[in-house]
Amino acid sequence: MKPWERIALPVAAGAVIVAIWIAAVHVSGTTVFPLPQRVLAGTQELAGKGVLGSYVRDSLMRVGAGYLLALVAGIPLGIALGWYPLAARSFNPLIQMLRPISPLAWIPISIVLFGVGDEAAVFLIFLASFFPIVTQTMNGVKEVPEMFRLAGLNFGLSAAQLFRRVLFPAALPQIVMGLRIALGIAWLVVVAAEMIAVDSGLGYLIIDARNAGKRYDLVVAGMLMIGLIGLALDTAIRRLETLRALRWGFRHE
Amino acid sequence: MGPRRLELTLDHCVSYPASNSTKLCVSGVNKTFRRDGKSVHVLEDIDLTVREGEFVCILGPSGCGKSTLLNIVGGFTTATSGRVEIDGEPVRGPDPRRIFVFQERGVFPWLTVEGNISFGLFKLPKHERERRVSHYVHMVGLKGFEQSYPHELSGGMKQRLEVARALAVNPDMLFLDEPFGALDSITRLLMRGELLRIWQAERKTILFVTHDIDESVQLADRVVVMSARPATIRTIIDIDIPHPRELSSRRYLELRDGLLDEIGLAHKV
Ligand SMILES: Nc1ncnc2c1ncn2[C@@H]1O[C@H](COP(=O)(O)OP(=O)(O)OP(=O)(O)O)[C@@H](O)[C@H]1O
Ligand SMILES: [Mg+2]
Numbered sequence: 001m002k003p004w005e006r007i008a009l010p011v012a013a014g015a016v017i018v019a020i021w022i023a024a025v026h027v028s029g030t031t032v033f034p035l036p037q038r039v040l041a042g043t044q045e046l047a048g049k050g051v052l053g054s055y056v057r058d059s060l061m062r063v064g065a066g067y068l069l070a071l072v073a074g075i076p077l078g079i080a081l082g083w084y085p086l087a088a089r090s091f092n093p094l095i096q097m098l099r100p101i102s103p104l105a106w107i108p109i110s111i112v113l114f115g116v117g118d119e120a121a122v123f124l125i126f127l128a129s130f131f132p133i134v135t136q137t138m139n140g141v142k143e144v145p146e147m148f149r150l151a152g153l154n155f156g157l158s159a160a161q162l163f164r165r166v167l168f169p170a171a172l173p174q175i176v177m178g179l180r181i182a183l184g185i186a187w188l189v190v191v192a193a194e195m196i197a198v199d200s201g202l203g204y205l206i207i208d209a210r211n212a213g214k215r216y217d218l219v220v221a222g223m224l225m226i227g228l229i230g231l232a233l234d235t236a237i238r239r240l241e242t243l244r245a246l247r248w249g250f251r252h253e
Numbered sequence: 254m255g256p257r258r259l260e261l262t263l264d265h266c267v268s269y270p271a272s273n274s275t276k277l278c279v280s281g282v283n284k285t286f287r288r289d290g291k292s293v294h295v296l297e298d299i300d301l302t303v304r305e306g307e308f309v310c311i312l313g314p315s316g317c318g319k320s321t322l323l324n325i326v327g328g329f330t331t332a333t334s335g336r337v338e339i340d341g342e343p344v345r346g347p348d349p350r351r352i353f354v355f356q357e358r359g360v361f362p363w364l365t366v367e368g369n370i371s372f373g374l375f376k377l378p379k380h381e382r383e384r385r386v387s388h389y390v391h392m393v394g395l396k397g398f399e400q401s402y403p404h405e406l407s408g409g410m411k412q413r414l415e416v417a418r419a420l421a422v423n424p425d426m427l428f429l430d431e432p433f434g435a436l437d438s439i440t441r442l443l444m445r446g447e448l449l450r451i452w453q454a455e456r457k458t459i460l461f462v463t464h465d466i467d468e469s470v471q472l473a474d475r476v477v478v479m480s481a482r483p484a485t486i487r488t489i490i491d492i493d494i495p496h497p498r499e500l501s502s503r504r505y506l507e508l509r510d511g512l513l514d515e516i517g518l519a520h521k522v
Contacts, residue, residue, distance in 0.1 A: 147355045147359045148359070148361065150329055150347070150353065150355075150359075151353070151355065151359045151361075153329075153346075153347045154327075154347040154349065154351075154352055154353050155349050155352075155372060155373035155422065156347075156348070156349040156373070161375075165372075166361070169361070169363040169364075170361075170363065172363065244402060245363050245364075245402070246363070247402070247404070248362035248363065248402060248403065248404045249363075
């Protein structure tokens, strides 16, 4: 793909979707669903009042806090589980049982534990990010080819050196993959958490715009904001995968 | 049967007392794998002596236990019974004085060519590390690729990189398990030449596993022919042709045909 196509094709596709959007509003004669220009005006209104910036910041802070906690707890735990087969056999069934429970199902418990507020939201994000990080890290360490370990031993590495110079770098692509999956889920979950547990952030914006005045222009503005930031986060973390020392672990093209 | 006789038959390393030039001595080695209650007898009573600086090929059918034997000698696996001694000392585990080059690519994909070659040099001062890296980069023909990552190299280059990484720590033995098995036939031929050149320059003792008869005749001082499982040593053939070897010489063809017979293959396809 040529560089200009990279920009031009998505812009063209976006224009088509917007055109369909406008046409659909006109044809259906809806009075509830806003036109793109109304959404744009709504966004400007929010930005003018200063709430857009502060809501985005609040959402990102919650994601940042919960995600960081998950990373700090999840990577060491995943490494330990990958390294000690006995630990994996003991704890992995439990982890794999908890993992498919949607973080949203934890909302009541998180409110009981932390009350209505930031902590509850951060806890939900933590849960959402924790399981993919642990699972990917564990698999990454477990699947390090035996011959890398043997080669490390052959060169006279101690256990600590073997971990630092062979196991960790060998597992790193999988760990980064886990980080990426977790970030995507965390961003999904923050919106839901903010609808219930707090009174700021993009999730709150959406639920509040609907409840307070059926302002669907603001609802859609909030949704688009969430989408754009999600895209930016994913693009940013994908950059990690293109680092030269990591690229071997990802199949590009 | 007197006790003395018993000792003679049981202990190859004692019955052929280690002379100064004996590098490796394998004596009465057996290996049985046990899995799911079933046991597979892989190696049976292996006796083998390798001299210092010798190039020995281990030849045998697939699945007979060549890799297993090499793993035992390399210290990665223990024998079920028997003794393995290198320089008169029992092998207790892997050792940087003896480097194993793996059948599959064992280079570390997260390190550059330079990073791979200096991997085992962490105990050396920086200037010595750099000196060795540049020496071996040159020797294996990877000049200009120092900063490349393995996934940016061809299969043959990766294999040379792994050999360079092994040589850089200045081991006195190299274990190579079908190192050229995955390469195309032209690269394979070139790599054999390179390995011989390096072996002649550095005088390492080399144990080289292969199931390629031609390869063994081209490379080895002696070819150890193993039988199918449970593997015993059927015979050991001296390859008495000086290097560089003429691949169409009468002696070469004779030795190769002898090995074909030994393995029990017809001379026609
Ligand atoms: N860890 C193990 N557990 C159980 N059986 C094993 C193990 N390693 C090897 N074996 C068995 O031992 C036999 C010999 O294996 P080995 O890898 O030594 O053969 P090989 O001669 O190197 O074969 P190839 O030429 O195909 O590489 C095989 O039948 C294999 O199934
Ligand atoms: Mg093998």
